[in-house]
Amino acid sequence: MRYKIILSYDGSGFHGWQMQNHAKTVQECLQDALSTLLKERIAVTGAGRTDTSVNAIGYVAHFDTSVEDLDAEQLGYKLNAILPHGIKVHGLSTAASDFHARFDAKQRVYKYFIHRKKDPFADRFSYLYTFPLDVEKMNQAASKLLGTHDFSCFEKTGGDNKTSICTVTKAEWAAYSPDHERLLGYPAEEGDYLVFTISADRFLRNMVRAVVGSLLDIGRGRQEVEWMDTLVSGGNRSDAGESVPGHALFLCKVDY
Numbered sequence: 001m002r003y004k005i006i007l008s009y010d011g012s013g014f015h016g017w018q019m020q021n022h023a024k025t026v027q028e029c030l031q032d033a034l035s036t037l038l039k040e041r042i043a044v045t046g047a048g049r050t051d052t053s054v055n056a057i058g059y060v061a062h063f064d065t066s067v068e069d070l071d072a073e074q075l076g077y078k079l080n081a082i083l084p085h086g087i088k089v090h091g092l093s094t095a096a097s098d099f100h101a102r103f104d105a106k107q108r109v110y111k112y113f114i115h116r117k118k119d120p121f122a123d124r125f126s127y128l129y130t131f132p133l134d135v136e137k138m139n140q141a142a143s144k145l146l147g148t149h150d151f152s153c154f155e156k157t158g159g160d161n162k163t164s165i166c167t168v169t170k171a172e173w174a175a176y177s178p179d180h181e182r183l184l185g186y187p188a189e190e191g192d193y194l195v196f197t198i199s200a201d202r203f204l205r206n207m208v209r210a211v212v213g214s215l216l217d218i219g220r221g222r223q224e225v226e227w228m229d230t231l232v233s234g235g236n237r238s239d240a241g242e243s244v245p246g247h248a249l250f251l252c253k254v255d256y
Helices: 026-038 072-082 135-143 207-219 227-234
Strands: 002-009 044-046 055-064 087-094 107-115 147-150 165-175 193-200 249-255
Touching: 002 026, 026 044, 026 055, 026 072, 026 087, 072 087, 107 207, 135 165, 135 193, 135 207, 135 227, 147 227, 165 207, 193 207, 207 227, 207 249
Parallel strands: 055 249
Antiparallel strands: 002 055, 002 087, 044 055, 107 193, 107 249, 147 165, 165 193
């Protein structure tokens, strides 16, 4: 029987989703917990990789088990009892035998958070970036990502994917107010906090972090808006900007 599992995780304590030697990963923790509870070796397939320190909300995975009459609600409760604090299972449900958490996904949405002034309450899940930024230019450049392109210029070398073509449906910067400003009265000014939202049918390894780094280069005046055209039309990884840190990145939605 195949089951679909929905979970969220704080990536700070993990070396990403995918299992690797001598490193703690979300996939390994979930597989070990399921194997313990179901008393058989369980393999879990996720919606996609996330890098070290990257977070996820509503992440989707699937697994198969030979256990009959499984109480999914009770299993979810037990999983949350033994999984590390950084992982929370929201629910389990039966799935079609051919459901695939990765290959059936139609769209994924990521958000990247930055704060522009020192803030002790933002550092854990937001990137401090104090250079002056032209957000209008950043959005002009972001609009050039829309559509179907070869995004190999933003892809970390050494990937095993068969193609670097992705279709981006949204890429946009916006100001927002974090909870500690809205609810607790933390002193801040408009524009102190920015969030970048990008959605696509698929993402390459390290792609979002490289895109954000390149857009920040444009926002601070190191590159012009037209540079994005050059990158998308045929640049390689060394032509694009540096990758930003992973702790401020969230995979926040997977659509099927």
